Amino acid sequence: MSKLLVTGGAGFIGRHLAAELVARGHDVTIYDALIEQVHGEGAADLPEGVEFLRGDMRDAERLGRALAGCDAVVHLAAEVGVGQSMYEITRYVGANDLGTAVLLEAMIAAPPRRLVVASSMSVYGEGxxxxGDGSRAGAIRRRAADVKAGRWDLSDDAGAPLAPIPTDEEKPVDLASIYALTKYAQERQALIFGEAYGVEVVALRLFNVFGAGQALSNPYTGVLANFASRIASGAAPTIFEDGRQKRDFVHVEDVARAFRLACETPGIGGEIFNIGSGQAYEIAEVARLLAREMGRADLRPEILGRARSGDIRNCFADISKARERLGFRPEHRLETSLGPFVDWVRGETVVDRGAEMRRHLEERRLVS
Known part of the structure; x- marks a missing residue:
């Protein structure tokens, strides 16, 4: 048994991870600020046997108490949302970057053996x-003029189309949003700290996580949760661009297992791993699958034909490294996991804030 601290542990991923760790015999402390946008009026039920401490990531004294005697730390605490990060910049940089800095400083007196930090696929920008000749393209972004004209797919300098392929950890970082910038800063801070203080740091770049327990009232995170909120409220799910953009959806129980493996697997300090399903899904097809599962196949996706600032076109995971080094193998596919997800949604109070989110972005000219 070892003692672990999970920051942000009362959140969606954190609760599943805490249950996974307790089941393996670990002693778990959760540290969480219980932000209303994510948690509503209070924390959801936490796994039996965990210790809970409420506090902000920028409260060094309280963090120090939470860290006492910990062998390992999993750092999940972060503000999450590409769109919101583009206008609540101080909030995202403060919570994510400054919060991580305070955590690292608090560790100096008694560094843990290992620190596992939650990074994001957003750091890649485009995948x-x-x-056309089979060679791999270098770093590439969409041209603003193409996006404004509704030319969503990427092409090379000669105008020839490019085909998306699985993204591995060697793909250069290209930060397209404030959220991506903060996640990369968290990742790099932790890795630099680890080298200086002899802490084994592991960064997991998470792709689109879904499953029971995701916040249904937070329109800035969780594509599947946002779609479910719309459908449960009798409204069509809304999709930016043309709906053919591709993403990787990974189940929260698989993600929790990946974090547990990152805590337990020897010899991986300083490493970065993609955590996804290894499958690519078109967003509009995901919306249609979910609507059918919820008994509302009549609610066809509303394709907006407009782009959101900070969004990318395609990114899905190559998980070869996680398979080989962590022994990570996803056990849940999106297609076979929608039933249990829908059963959970039906037992929840749903608040659809999708229209509110669109209004906030449009008022700030972040939709083109």
């Missing part, structure tokens, strides 16, 4: 692409 990896292949040219």
């Amino acid at each position: 990896a692409y292949r040219r």
Whole structure:
């Protein structure tokens, strides 16, 4: 048995991870600020046997108490949301970057053996692409003029189309949003700290996580949760661009297992791993699958034909490294996991804030 601290542990991923760790015999402390946007009026039920301490990531004294005697730390605490990060910049940089800095400083007196930090696929910007001749394209972004004209897919300098391929950890970082910037800063801070203080740091770049327990009232995170909130409220799910953009959806129980493996697997200090399903899904098709599962196949996705600032076109995971080094193998596919997800949604109070989110972005000219 070892003692672990999970920051942000009362959140969606954190609760599943805490249950996973307790089941493996670990002693778990959760540290969480219980932000209303994520948690509503209070924390959801936490796994039996965990210790809970409420506090902000920038409260060094309280963090120090939470860290006492910990062998390992999993750092999940963060503000999450590409769109919101583009206008609540101080909030995201303060919570994510400054919060991580305070955590690292609090560790100096008695560094843990290992620190596992939650990073994000957003740090890649656009995923990896292949040219028509089969060669891999270098770092590439969409041109603003193409996006404004509704030319969503990427092409090379000669105008030839590029094909998306699985993104591995060697793909260069290209930060397209404030959220991505803060996640990369968290990742790099932790890795630099680890080298200086002899802490084994592991960064997990998470792709789109879904499953029971995701906040249904927070329109800035969780594509599947946002779609479910719309459908449960009798409204069509709304999708930016043309709905053919591709993402990787990974189940929260698989993600929890990945974090547990990152805590327990020897010899991986300083490493970065993609955590996804290894599958690519078109967003509009995901919306249609969910609507059918919820008995509302009549609610066809509303395709907006407009782009949101900070969004990318395609990114889905190559998880070869996580398979080989962590022994990580996803056990839940999106297609076979929608039933249990829908059963959970039906037992929840749903608040659809999708229209509110769109209004906030449009008022700030972040939708084109």
